[in-house]
Amino acid sequence: MEDLGSVWPPEPIRTERLLLREPVARDRAAFVELHASPEVNLYLGGPRPRDELEREMPEVPARWPGSLVVDRDGEMIGHVLLRRATGHRRPAAAGKLDLGYLFLPRAWGHGYAAEACSAALGRLAAVLPGEPVVLTTQTANAPSMRLAAKLGFTEVERFEAWDAEQWLGMRPPPVPSG
Numbered sequence: 001m002e003d004l005g006s007v008w009p010p011e012p013i014r015t016e017r018l019l020l021r022e023p024v025a026r027d028r029a030a031f032v033e034l035h036a037s038p039e040v041n042l043y044l045g046g047p048r049p050r051d052e053l054e055r056e057m058p059e060v061p062a063r064w065p066g067s068l069v070v071d072r073d074g075e076m077i078g079h080v081l082l083r084r085a086t087g088h089r090r091p092a093a094a095g096k097l098d099l100g101y102l103f104l105p106r107a108w109g110h111g112y113a114a115e116a117c118s119a120a121l122g123r124l125a126a127v128l129p130g131e132p133v134v135l136t137t138q139t140a141n142a143p144s145m146r147l148a149a150k151l152g153f154t155e156v157e158r159f160e161a162w163d164a165e166q167w168l169g170m171r172p173p174p175v176p177s178g
């Protein structure tokens with residue numbers, strides 16, 4: 001199992017409409033917005049108090065390998081995360097790379113999340129070919145369920161956690177031909 005930090009390239013990823021890059025200090029307000037938003041956190045355990053976020057958010061938030069700010073015309077609109085799920089509660093997902101995505105509500109409904117996540121998964125496939133990726137989302141989170149399907153995740157199992165039904169999906173490596 002390779003550590004993402006040893007292979008994840010720091011170069012930004014460009015898509016047709018977006019730039020995926022490392023977080024920088026000027027993203028801090030958007031990170032606060034993201035985690036304080038009741039809409040964004042509806043299926044993620046609820047928003048965090050804004051004053052707490054203002055106090056505790058590092059000067060440069062979320063700076064670690066696999067953490068990508070989604071930038072549209074110089075402004076952060078979302079966050080795509082790829083993390084090693086070392087402590088995942090489901091054995092099928094433990095130790096695998098886990099995809100997460102959070103976008104500001106004003107950026108929903110434009111296909112930006114799909115564009116950003118597929119670019120991140122494409123970059124991952126280039127640096128770690130064949131690496132499976134898992135994704136957990138509440139089944140009630142319809143936009144997230146649609147996005148997971150669009151990205152090629154298929155159901156591994158459903159389970160109860162955090163007082164809700166959860167969906168564990170996996171994007172398996174392509175089946176070798178021949």
Ligand SMILES: CC(C)(COP(=O)(O)OP(=O)(O)OC[C@H]1O[C@@H](n2cnc3c(N)ncnc32)[C@H](O)[C@@H]1OP(=O)(O)O)[C@@H](O)C(=O)NCCC(=O)NCCS
Nearest residue numbers: 040100101102103108109110111112113114137143144147
């Ligand atoms: C989950 C989330 C990222 C999905 O965002 P989204 O904008 O709906 O997702 P997509 O990028 O796939 O966009 C799809 C929508 O854009 C529309 N769209 C408009 N223009 C488009 C274009 N050029 N290309 C593609 N889709 C386009 C699609 O029709 C679709 O709308 P629909 O859902 O009404 O059918 C967003 O709801 C979110 O941030 N939620 C809060 C965080 C969260 O719950 N995360 C999940 C846990 S990890």
